[in-house]
Amino acid sequence: MVTYIIRRLFAAVVLLFVISMITFFIFYVFPRLGGQTTESLASQFVGKTQSPQAIEGVIHRFGFDQPIWVQYGRFIKGIFLGYDYDTGTQMAHCYAPCLGYSFKTNTLVSTSIAQWLPVTVSLAIGASILWLIFGVSVGVASALRKGSFIDRAGMITALIGVSLPVYFVGPLLALAFVVNWHIFPDPDYVAFTSNPISWFTHMLLPWIAVAFGLAALYARLTRVGMLDTMNEDFIRTARAKGLPERTVIFKHALRAALTPIVTIFGMDLGFALGGVVLAEQVFNLPGIGREAVDAVNQSDLPVIMGVTIVASAFIVLANLVVDLLYGVVDPRVRVS
């Protein structure tokens, strides 16, 4: 088991390196292959007052005049050790993990991400709890009452949920609960630390909007999984032992049916932590996803790089946790 964990950890680190390299190449090398010069690349970082001196300064400060591998090495060094940079007016130190400095906003990328992250984490964690609980319970209820009214109602709702995108469900919820009925406050983000209750009332609609589609997906997966496992031989054995039906369903069937759910839940959560772009946009939440879109629109390369690294780190981490959890959930994985 220990070697298994070490092997997975090592693979995760390697994967992150590869991702950072690909991201770096996409944003710093490919533009050059596409005919961009160091000057035009640098001009994106200068801001509104474009002067040859400013551009020259950026080229030097960013190290665009140095070989690619030196630039990449500097980027990686920044993540682990931090580095000194020149804002143009003074020298400053960017502490590890340093993801660079945005000349568009004049802030450290890591500082900005630290600001956006709580928003995205609030949204992703809350929504994931909702979609997991509702998805699995609706799925189990549907499977146990297959063909009944509950099953049909559940599955039709699930079909609707899977089909409707967040940017439809979100505004609809906002229209009904905020604009018409004034049950919830105007979309905005309130930090949990400043006012937990306000945080909750502000987050509830975004949670529902994000969770609806995924809960629908999970309900369908759980239903199919439960129907499959209820036909397994070991369920018949459990009944033959004289176990009460409740034990058969929840201890034996659900345990087996949930295994694949654990896998996709980890992935979906990791993905959500990397930015729930649409929901953040719809509900005016300054999370990683929305800010990443803004950064792309403004060609704010250091921010794009930083967000990509952070988001992919979440997904890699989630995969790692899923792999480790899978060993706990399914003992057959442990041996190999």
Added chain:
Amino acid sequence: MSNEASEAIVEDIALENTSPRAFLDVRDLKVHFPTDDGVVKSVDGISFALERGKTLGIVGESGSGKSVTSLSIMGLHRTANDRKKKRGAQISGEIWLDGQDLVTASQEEVRRLRGEKMAMIFQDPLSAMHPFYTVGAQIIEAYRVHNKVSKSVARKRAIELLELVGIPQPNTRVDDFPHQFSGGMRQRAMIAMALVCNPSLLIADEPTTALDVTVQAQILDLMRDLQREFNSALVVITHDLGVVAELADDIMVMYGGKAVEYGSAHDIFKAPEHPYTWGLLASMPRLDRERAARLTPIQGNPPSLINVPSGCAFHPRCPYGAVETGGRSDTEIPLLAATSPGHLVRCHMDPARRREIYTEKIQGSL
């Protein structure tokens, strides 16, 4: 029914309901499944009796109704009155276990008996055990449903049982998962799980089918020894006549949901009278026979259980019916009738003629 009075013919033994009840006494059991295509008559009126310490072998091809019979004794069918499934099994007849009728008992009553008084060993121990729980945990669970004891007491009991069924180092193997056991060990563990509450009725559904040939004999020996030790009634369901030859006192041969021959192991192996039984015996490989001799398969396929052939269900495949019964076998359903005390055969042929055919044509080729 015919007017032959030469033998003391007992019409379907299901009809004689007055005899004292045996420990396991099944009478006129019918298990029907309504489907869109019609009613599947998986089990269509079978009766048998079994005392503690005795073994009954139920033999037949796939789809003859043998597994359905065992599952209905265990109460493991979803029945028609179950609200979760609109179309469950329709079970009628009587299943008396130690004086209690399981057909009329409530689901909860039957559940309490399952595992406690009657237990079952399944065909494929790998899929029959939960992959995510240790062997020990599964045995402990089976014990604790019916006995209010602490986990440590139940664990001791589980280790004791694993030792009894011949698992080496039961103290450590108790914490292994099923996939860490070999096939034979899994079936041993399965037997330990079935025996943990000391059931008085044990049903084994194809207990050796999924096992290596070398392991099969060990498992059969084990089952025989344990049956002696526990003095339980044992029902062995199999398509393998070798298995019943090893274990069974009585044998019931099933075909198309009905018993076609029922008698002692000696009757079935030494004086079989039903052409289907002859076919089964002829298709069984024997070590004491020349290898050059080919096995004789039974021609044709098992009957549909929705549109059961008219008359004798076996008549389309029977080489004698048309010739020997003057067409009765394809119009009139034969009754299960005694040909000698305790030996019942469902066949229109004259008993004397059956014995003649057997000694002349069949016996030599077996």
